[in-house]
Amino acid sequence: MEKERSGSEPPDWDDRYRKGYHDGADEPHDLLVSHAGLIPAGGRVADIAMGQGRDALYLASRGLHVTGLEHSWEALKLAGESMGARGLSMDIVQGDAERLPFKDGSFQGVIVFYFLLRQIAPDIAATLDRGGILIYETFLKRQNEVDRPRNPAFLLDDGELLSLFPGFETIHYNEDVHRDRGKVRATARLVARKI
Numbered sequence: 455m456e457k458e459r460s461g462s463e464p465p466d467w468d469d470r471y472r473k474g475y476h477d478g479a480d481e482p483h484d485l486l487v488s489h490a491g492l493i494p495a496g497g498r499v500a501d502i503a504m505g506q507g508r509d510a511l512y513l514a515s516r517g518l519h520v521t522g523l524e525h526s527w528e529a530l531k532l533a534g535e536s537m538g539a540r541g542l543s544m545d546i547v548q549g550d551a552e553r554l555p556f557k558d559g560s561f562q563g564v565i566v567f568y569f570l571l572r573q574i575a576p577d578i579a580a581t582l583d584r585g586g587i588l589i590y591e592t593f594l595k596r597q598n599e600v601d602r603p604r605n606p607a608f609l610l611d612d613g614e615l616l617s618l619f620p621g622f623e624t625i626h627y628n629e630d631v632h633r634d635r636g637k638v639r640a641t642a643r644l645v646a647r648k649i
């Protein structure tokens with residue numbers, strides 16, 4: 455695993471994936487596994503910044519129509535390979551989450567794991583159909599107290615994730631510091647329905 459850089463320099467995600475970032479992290483996130491059943495069967499779901507597709511492919515395996523958006527070509531290559539190896543299908547889109555290439559109301563579910571561009575929260579909300587389910591988990595600023603330094607611009611304040619999605623009914627929300635597969639994580643987790 456690459457030693458990750460600190461400070462405010464943007465990460466080179468292609469380089470990270472080439473060097474084995476996410477090796478051994480093929481399982482879907484627990485929050486997704488515990489709440490995926492809320493997304494209507496056969497519905498359309500977007501995974502924003504899907505990485506190598508661990509969560510997108512889990513949803514595809516449940517019969518959902520998944521669109522995975524990701525900026526890194528290396529991650530997309532890995533996602534495509536996993537998809538083929540597992541005999542699954544999904545739409546893979548190379549793009550920038552800052553300009554979401556989706557029409558309003560396109561999805562019955564949107565998932566975001568370990569990615570934060572707070573200014574696109576209204577766009578994420580808009581891509582969901584009314585009644586659609588948002589599943590979102592990412593780091594809190596408190597992560598910097600328990601791990602290597604990350605750019606705080608991409609970390610959440612306590613309570614912030616909830617406040618980014620007004621007009622949603624909260625199904626689950628928690629913030630904590632916990633151990634996940636040997637790593638300490640300070641995260642916020644939100645599951646919410648668009649009203």
Ligand SMILES: C[S@@+](CC[C@H](N)C(=O)[O-])C[C@H]1O[C@@H](n2cnc3c(N)ncnc32)[C@H](O)[C@@H]1O
Pocket residue numbers: 467468502503504505506507508523524525526529549550551552566567568569
């Ligand atoms: C920490 S990884 C999380 C990947 C995946 N969601 C997961 O949890 O396994 C963050 C991902 O965001 C992607 N990314 C960073 N900036 C992006 C952008 N502007 N648009 C789309 N993807 C982006 C990176 O390439 C990387 O795959």
